[in-house]
Amino acid sequence: MLPAFEHARQLLKQLPGLGHRSAERLALHLLVERPERLAPLLDALREAAARLHRCPRCGNICESELCALCADTRRDARRLCVVEQIPDLLALERAGAHDGHYHVLHGKLSPMQGIGPAQLNLATLAQRLASGGVGELILALSNDIEGEATCHYIMDTCIAAHPGIAVTRIGFGIPSGSGLTYADPATLKNAISARRQYGAA
Amino acid sequence: MLPAFEHARQLLKQLPGLGHRSAERLALHLLVERPERLAPLLDALREAAARLHRCPRCGNICESELCALCADTRRDARRLCVVEQIPDLLALERAGAHDGHYHVLHGKLSPMQGIGPAQLNLATLAQRLASGGVGELILALSNDIEGEATCHYIMDTCIAAHPGIAVTRIGFGIPSGSGLTYADPATLKNAISARRQYGAA
Numbered sequence: 212m213l214p215a216f217e218h219a220r221q222l223l224k225q226l227p228g229l230g231h232r233s234a235e236r237l238a239l240h241l242l243v244e245r246p247e248r249l250a251p252l253l254d255a256l257r258e259a260a261a262r263l264h265r266c267p268r269c270g271n272i273c274e275s276e277l278c279a280l281c282a283d284t285r286r287d288a289r290r291l292c293v294v295e296q297i298p299d300l301l302a303l304e305r306a307g308a309h310d311g312h313y314h315v316l317h318g319k320l321s322p323m324q325g326i327g328p329a330q331l332n333l334a335t336l337a338q339r340l341a342s343g344g345v346g347e348l349i350l351a352l353s354n355d356i357e358g359e360a361t362c363h364y365i366m367d368t369c370i371a372a373h374p375g376i377a378v379t380r381i382g383f384g385i386p387s388g389s390g391l392t393y394a395d396p397a398t399l400k401n402a403i404s405a406r407r408q409y410g411a412a
Numbered sequence: 413m414l415p416a417f418e419h420a421r422q423l424l425k426q427l428p429g430l431g432h433r434s435a436e437r438l439a440l441h442l443l444v445e446r447p448e449r450l451a452p453l454l455d456a457l458r459e460a461a462a463r464l465h466r467c468p469r470c471g472n473i474c475e476s477e478l479c480a481l482c483a484d485t486r487r488d489a490r491r492l493c494v495v496e497q498i499p500d501l502l503a504l505e506r507a508g509a510h511d512g513h514y515h516v517l518h519g520k521l522s523p524m525q526g527i528g529p530a531q532l533n534l535a536t537l538a539q540r541l542a543s544g545g546v547g548e549l550i551l552a553l554s555n556d557i558e559g560e561a562t563c564h565y566i567m568d569t570c571i572a573a574h575p576g577i578a579v580t581r582i583g584f585g586i587p588s589g590s591g592l593t594y595a596d597p598a599t600l601k602n603a604i605s606a607r608r609q610y611g612a613a
Contacts, residue, residue: 212480215460216473222453227441233429239498240428241457242464243473244518249461252423253454256442259416260450263443272417272444279413297440317445 216242268339270315270332272297280304280313287311289346291339293365295319295353303351311349314339319357320364328364337369340376350380354401417443469540471516471533473498481505481514488512490547492540494566496520496554504552512550515540520558521565529565538570541577551581555602 216238224234241249265271266278273279280286280300290311294300295318303309316331339345350365352358362380370378384402385394394402417439425435442450466472467479474480481487481501491512495501496519504510517532540546551566553559563581571579585603586595595603 213464213473213475215456215463215475219453219456219460222449222456225449226453227437228434229438235502236428236499237430238457238460239473242460243466243498246461248423248426249457252420252427253457255416255420255423256439256450256454259420259439259443260447262416263414265444272414272440274414274416297444298437301436 265315265317265332268335269313270297270317270335271300271313288344290349291345291347292349292351293336294351295358295361299351309349309351311347316352316361319352319361321357328368331361333365333369336365340369340373345376347377347379350378352380354383466516466518466533469536470514471498471518471536472501472514489545491550492546492548493550493552494537495552496559496562500552510550510552512548517553517562520553520562522558529569532562534566534570537566541570541574546577548578548580551579553581555584 220234220238223229223237262274263272266273266281268277268281271278271280287310291314292309292311293314295316297315300313300315314336318326318331350362352361382405384405421435421439424430424438463475464473467474467482469478469482472479472481488511492515493510493512494515496517498516501514501516515537519527519532551563553562571577583606585606
């Protein structure tokens with residue numbers, strides 16, 4: 212009876228983080244309760260879609276030639292941090308955890324989901340490493356099988372030819388502010404195997 | 413550095429249920445990760461906005477002359493259920509809790525938020541009651557001060573002239589499947605004062 216409404220709700224429901232009820236709530240909000248908000252939102256999304264592109268160097272979002280991070284000469288270009296997706300980069304930036312450069316893969320290897328090396332932003336990573344200037348490659352990928360496989364692939368294909376580049380992987384273990392009681396077995400095993408000399412940096 | 417992206421994210425963040433992170437996630441999804449989803453969504457929302465209007469009788473959403481519920485002759489037009497907003501109506505319909513007609517106020521009286529009688533869909537409610545045919549008015553409004561005030565206002569303005577119409581208010585108490593331990597004091601008081609003869613219907 213409401214085909215246009217149902218269609219809009221269906222498409223909203225496909226978006227990440229939105230379920231049946233929250234998609235309905237959003238659709239009702241934009242179409243019935245606060246319809247004056249719809250046109251500005253559509254305009255803003257269309258405008259952003261027209262302006263945004265991936266930074267040709269690192270894959271971050273970008274509205275100019277290079278992204279703000281690649282263009283920032285104060286950042287340490289020798290340390291290159293590989294992340295799966297832009298939200299990971301934004302999380303590291305919010306935390307102030309890394310002041311070098313980034314490389315966004317836009318995914319991780321996942322044969323189950325049909326994601327192979329060709330689907331990832333790997334060609335430019337190899338170019339960046341080949342062009343020199345990178346002293347450390349920090350693999351900030353997920354702590355799961357796909358993340359592990361992606362690290363292995365990068366080691367085999369991008370790093371093998373550049374033995375001078377140090378490769379590190381981010382630490383795994385108990386999250387900050389959390390105790391051992393609620394940690395899952397894999398995290399506890401990670402934490403034990405990642406143990407360090409007490410008092411070390 | 414990303415003015416168009418920030419603008420889109422700001423507008424998404426104003427929508428109900430979306431916070432800073434979820435708005436960012438949605439914007440990145442639609443603008444970077446799955447940009448092919450953006451145009452169909454914008455089209456669907458624009459199309460729905462063009463087709464949808466409020467049912468002139470009850471205030472429900474509607475793509476035709478009357479909404480599906482008002483047009484359904486199998487429903488009991490004698491029982492009229494007043495709700496604050498369309499999601500309330502949809503929730504009652506999903507529950508199969510009411511098979512009469514509805515009237516959507518599109519809000520509740522709230523002097524603090526500048527919502528007075530003129531902002532609510534009250535004029536057509538008075539007309540519906542005056543035109544006869546309603547035997548029971550079910551006030552399905554929130555269990556809070558604004559809901560209470562709105563019930564009082566409807567009694568004083570819409571019902572006073574029609575003493576033949578029975579007015580009921582939905583029950584308040586312990587929700588289904590829930591115990592007393594986690595109920596707040598106001599709910600417990602409601603539940604005690606709404607006690608009924610055990611074994612009664």
